[in-house]
Amino acid sequence: MSYTAHFRVWRGDDKSGELRDFDVEVNEGEVVLDIIHRLQATQASDLAVRWNCKAGKCGSCSAEVNGRPRLMCMTRMSVFDESETITVAPMRAFPVVRDLVTDVSFNYTKAREIPSFAPPAGVAPGEYRMMQEDVGRSQEFRKCIECFLCQNTCHVVRDHEENKPVFAGPRFLMRIAELDMHPLDAAEERGLDRKRSAQEEHGLGYCNITKCCTEVCPEHIKITDNALIPLKERAADRKYDPLVWLGNKIRRREG
Structure with a gap:
């Protein structure tokens, strides 16, 4: 069962940036990282995001989802209401390299x-x-x-x-x-x-x-x-x- 979710994703670099709006398809059982990958594949091919294992063991895909520091690969879409706007931003404590990637x-x-x-x-x-x-x-x-x-x-x-x-x-x-x-x-x-x-x-x-x-x-x-x-x-x-x-x-x- 799928639905369309509204995402606000931070786009920019170390000089400037902003939250941009996207409507993205969500399928049953998916996590936030799945949606970010779909966004890359369909609407924002130059979106920078760091990830590796997609199993919660490498620590690469850290970000802030609705203001809370989380691993995107371990944050299930089912924890959000379908009508909720989901904001994805880079970790705030470290300098931004580009988009969701920070200099750690x-x-x-x-x-x-x-x-x-x-x-x-x-x-x-x-x-x-x-x-x-x-x-x-x-x-x-x-x-x-x-x-x-x-x-x-x-x-x-x-x-x-x-x-x-x-x-x-x-x-x-x-x-x-x-x-x-x-x-x-x-x-x-x-x-x-x-x-x-x-x-x-x-x-x-x-x-x-x-x-x-x-x-x-x-x-x-x-x-x-x-x-x-x-x-x-x-x-x-x-x-x-x-x-x-x-x-x-x-x-x-x-x-």
């Missing part, structure tokens, strides 16, 4: 700033052993497909361009949290305090845990509850708790 290089810059896993001394990669509970805790965060919807919806990045140099954003603070709770990460033995680094170098204090990043995550990762809040608590303990401070002093003297 900010995120790769931040990824390179995060120190990688520090393997324990004297243990070969094939000899790593962890409790299953610790594996499961880290595995949740490794489901991330790097669609950058969490980065896009975070108002610290989205609404304040001046914060970008000093704020890693939820995706990469989550990466720090994962490494900090990893039982085999030997960063501290090598002089790297991940909690201090998160606070002082990657802007953890800018996050005010509104959970908007969690709400838009297509992999349903509990970014705020399971990564950011625990990391904030550990960072606060390390910096302000007098008992933790004293314990660290004693351990350093014994060392």
Whole structure:
């Protein structure tokens, strides 16, 4: 069963652009990305859109559908009323390249700033052993497909361009949290305090845990509850708790 839907799609580049109206055929079971492809095929052959797997696993087709950051390939047309106007626009937090394609290089810059896993001394990669509970805790965060919807919806990045140099954003603070709770990460033995680094170098204090990043995550990762809040608590303990401070002093003297 098919019907005609009214779409408003953003067309333009880094200099100017506007929302343009299109009437496009919709068939049963289709997603927004299907309609964008049909629009390319029938009315706007030069429409730029980034996509790859069409299975919700590559993170390429991120956009804002009716103002909400979503993967177009995972947004079914059945969630909208047939009479509803559907607006599709590029992610607002990042510079537009053309049409629905944005420049997300900010995120790769931040990824390179995060120190990688520090393997324990004297243990070969094939000899790593962890409790299953610790594996499961880290595995949740490794489901991330790097669609950058969490980065896009975070108002610290989205609404304040001046914060970008000093704020890693939820995706990469989550990466720090994962490494900090990893039982085999030997960063501290090598002089790297991940909690201090998160606070002082990657802007953890800018996050005010509104959970908007969690709400838009297509992999349903509990970014705020399971990564950011625990990391904030550990960072606060390390910096302000007098008992933790004293314990660290004693351990350093014994060392």
